Amino acid sequence: MxxxxxxxxxxxxxxxxxxxxxxxxxxxxxxxxxxxxxxxxxxxxxxxxxxxxxxxxxxxxxxxxxxxxxxxxxxxxxxxxxxxxxxxVGTMSRGWVPTVVGLLLGLALLLVVLVVSAGAGYGTSGTETVGADGQVVRTTEIEFSGAPSALLSGLMLTWPLWLTATLLAGLSPLWSSRQAWTLALLVPVTATILWLLPVLGWILTEAELGINVGAWVGLALGLVGGGLVLTRLVVAGSRRAAALAAGRAT
Known part of the structure; x- marks a missing residue:
């Protein structure tokens, strides 16, 4: 082939x-x-x-x-x-650019995971009633709002890191347009997945299991998937920088 x-x-x-x-x-x-x-x-x-x-x-x-x-x-x-x-070799074509972009987006991803995942928490409340037969019946209710406040908090907290990395990637010739867009969307897409999956789990099951499964899947996608994408693009940018700078005087 x-x-x-x-x-x-x-x-x-x-x-x-x-x-x-x-x-x-x-x-x-x-x-x-x-x-x-x-x-x-x-x-x-x-x-x-x-x-x-x-x-x-x-x-x-x-x-x-x-x-x-x-x-x-x-x-x-x-x-x-x-x-x-x-x-x-231009300033934006040097090897420090992929390193800085990787560090900024890596830190942003970690912060987003911590903040948004914390918003997937839920609470339970129990009530006790006495039935007609005199038996005590305990009812447990799950309180999960799924409000987007955690998503907004995560994006607001990380926007300086995200914006700086996005500008560097967009201005640097070390990445193609598609690669630069992928870097720019990495943090907001990860934050959205982390928030959305527990909400979907709750909507589909209305149970703790659905919330927990959604949260763990989102966490895996955010840390593993997002980390692999970021690593691959940083390596690609570093290789391009090395290729452009290979002829510099030693």
Missing amino acids: TTPVSHPLVDAYLRDLDRLLHGVDPGERAEVLAGVHEHLEVSLGPDASDDDVRRTLAELGSPQSVADEAYAGRTPTGGTAGPGSASP
């Missing part, structure tokens, strides 16, 4: 980039090409269409622009100037 990185468009892109990097030390050239290759593997799924490949390559930048970044700040092999007008 043809994989995304063996797509003819990707193959032509890598060949052009390899040709443009002819003046770079072979070891460093291989490092740049490997970084680009890894970025494409992360960005393109197994069912990527031709349009997906074209869009991802366009977001990555032309082979000329990537080669210019690789030549920036180094003396090419043979002492000749690199292709195009070499310029330093």
Whole structure:
């Protein structure tokens, strides 16, 4: 089966980039090409269409622009100037950006989980009545409002972290538009799931079990699912930064 990185468009892109990097030390050239290759593997799924490949390559930048970044700040092999007008790696393309975005969104996710999950709590109250036969009948009632106040509290508490990370991801070329949107939606979507699932459990069962199952499923999705998505995108951004900065002087 043809994989995304063996797509003819990707193959032509890598060949052009390899040709443009002819003046770079072979070891460093291989490092740049490997970084680009890894970025494409992360960005393109197994069912990527031709349009997906074209869009991802366009977001990555032309082979000329990537080669210019690789030549920036180094003396090419043979002492000749690199292709195009070499310029330093931009501030928003540096390796600190994925690290900061990951830390901010990771902290925001933890706070959202703590605040919203606490709002899924419920209370019970019991009443005792005496039946006609003289027997005492105890009735237990569950009090669960499902008010969205916990959801709003979680979003309000984390919005400075979320906004800063979203702006960094949106302004940085290290992620595609789709990846940047995923990072931006990660915290609000996680908060909504954490609040909504216990409410649905209560609506469907009107029992403690439904609330608890919904809360635990939401917690798993928030911590495990959200954490995996965040980790994958931070790694993708770090690899792209490494690919762009691979040619900097040591």
